[in-house]
Amino acid sequence: MSRTETRGLIQDVVDKLKQEEFRDEFLNNEHGYVFDSAAEILKTTDKIIKSYIRVSRDNGTIARIPAYRVQHNNISGFYKGGVRFSPNVHEEEVENLAILMTIKNALHELPFGGGKGGVYVHPKDFSTKELNLISKKYVQRLKIDLGPTHDIPAPDLGTNETVIDWMVGEYKTIAPGESYMNSFTGKSVDNGGVAGRREATGIGTFLSYYHLISEWFNNAEQAKVTRVKSWDVLERLRTKEEPIKVSVQGFGNVGSIAAQEAAKSEIDHIVVAVSDEDVTLHNKNGLDIKTLIAYIKEHGQLPKTEEQVNTAGIQATIDHPTSVLTSECDLLILAAVEDQITEENMHEVSAEILLEGANAPITAKADDYFEKNGVIVIPDILANAGGVHVSYLEWMQANVPNRYTKEDVISEMSKQMKKISNRVYDHYFYAEDHETTRFLCYKLALMRLITLLYKHGKLY
Numbered sequence: 001m002s003r004t005e006t007r008g009l010i011q012d013v014v015d016k017l018k019q020e021e022f023r024d025e026f027l028n029n030e031h032g033y034v035f036d037s038a039a040e041i042l043k044t045t046d047k048i049i050k051s052y053i054r055v056s057r058d059n060g061t062i063a064r065i066p067a068y069r070v071q072h073n074n075i076s077g078f079y080k081g082g083v084r085f086s087p088n089v090h091e092e093e094v095e096n097l098a099i100l101m102t103i104k105n106a107l108h109e110l111p112f113g114g115g116k117g118g119v120y121v122h123p124k125d126f127s128t129k130e131l132n133l134i135s136k137k138y139v140q141r142l143k144i145d146l147g148p149t150h151d152i153p154a155p156d157l158g159t160n161e162t163v164i165d166w167m168v169g170e171y172k173t174i175a176p177g178e179s180y181m182n183s184f185t186g187k188s189v190d191n192g193g194v195a196g197r198r199e200a201t202g203i204g205t206f207l208s209y210y211h212l213i214s215e216w217f218n219n220a221e222q223a224k225v226t227r228v229k230s231w232d233v234l235e236r237l238r239t240k241e242e243p244i245k246v247s248v249q250g251f252g253n254v255g256s257i258a259a260q261e262a263a264k265s266e267i268d269h270i271v272v273a274v275s276d277e278d279v280t281l282h283n284k285n286g287l288d289i290k291t292l293i294a295y296i297k298e299h300g301q302l303p304k305t306e307e308q309v310n311t312a313g314i315q316a317t318i319d320h321p322t323s324v325l326t327s328e329c330d331l332l333i334l335a336a337v338e339d340q341i342t343e344e345n346m347h348e349v350s351a352e353i354l355l356e357g358a359n360a361p362i363t364a365k366a367d368d369y370f371e372k373n374g375v376i377v378i379p380d381i382l383a384n385a386g387g388v389h390v391s392y393l394e395w396m397q398a399n400v401p402n403r404y405t406k407e408d409v410i411s412e413m414s415k416q417m418k419k420i421s422n423r424v425y426d427h428y429f430y431a432e433d434h435e436t437t438r439f440l441c442y443k444l445a446l447m448r449l450i451t452l453l454y455k456h457g458k459l460y
């Protein structure tokens, strides 16, 4: 979903809420302009910072690298969102991702607003020393716009706890007196992070789906269900004699952990395809996820040649990276980048449930197509919030005497993910209107945001 599509959806949801008159206070003379003002605010961005980072490369040359931080909205709390290092970073992408953070945090009732950062680099093309320099310079450029009670970055695509530790180190040096411990989340445990943060997004993503086919399905009131086609999908999966087949696009932090969760879940799942930006590995009888994760740890990428596959001890056939999207499976986990399922390839997708670990991997047209055909889409703002739930605990940890254990954070995150998932699935399966899951998530989030904007006196 592009920035234009996200803004279009915000407008559609506001128009719908306007008809539904969801708060008595907004009736009569305030009714029209309260909603129009909310749409105007949420479709625009508080602040966009663009800078060029100057880096002395190992070969003696100088590179000037575009770097961004976008602060979309802070009505529900401090700006919060990851920083990505990627060759696809540009202003429109980062702004779109910042808007999604505002909506995700509101849906999940977290006390954060929406921000996002990006640096236009492919980490593979830079040495560790150069990446360290880029991370420090990023913080130097943004110093006055960051801070534990203003804007709190975290890891995202192409970044990890090492990058965040470097950023924290730099922030501590250049912003003396600031509480550097909660100026960033996703730190290593040694550096004030929480155990479980690295795995939280992947675990939470799989949970948002697993909860649907297990607890929610088991407790659902079938007589009230209005989405018959989508309900049939759940029934089919639960009565299948063979294991549920899963394909995973993107085998990084989110994708590999979600695949691991699938492979060890109580309801039998097998992972039949995984991919990264260079390759898809297929095995219709199930890939050995544990061995693939060990391989990634050592080599930083999936094996791509017959020789590498054999050396890794993996049974798999090798195919091009996008073949994962149309591989034969029941569940497709999208855990790479935006706009992967579009009008061009949506007809070839065989999965009956699409799970967005990545942000914005499905376009608006494809979303509508899946909704009409009973294919269930579990949208990014619902599914991939496990990381920000745990980031909240990490941010809180700096203010409390005790340290959270991994069990604490995963259990608290799971509780919150299930609570919000129940709300969305109840709305979706029992609704009179046939709105997409994404539309419903936006609606729940916007009801919160509009209420806050109204209470803060921002809508008139």
Ligand SMILES: NC(=O)c1ccc[n+]([C@@H]2O[C@H](COP(=O)([O-])OP(=O)(O)OC[C@H]3O[C@@H](n4cnc5c(N)ncnc54)[C@H](O)[C@@H]3O)[C@@H](O)[C@H]2O)c1
Pocket: 155, 156, 157, 158, 159, 201, 249, 250, 251, 252, 253, 254, 255, 275, 276, 277, 278, 321, 335, 336, 337, 338, 357, 358, 359, 384, 385, 387, 388
């Ligand atoms: N890390 C988090 O906590 C977190 C939280 C919420 C959302 N997300 C989203 O999840 C997605 C993945 O993030 P991550 O942290 O796992 O990143 P990562 O860098 O750890 O892994 C990314 C994976 O995607 C693959 N990939 C990159 N570009 C690709 C392309 N053009 N086509 C196909 N594959 C490609 C990479 O090879 C890698 O396997 C991103 O969209 C990110 O915004 C991450």
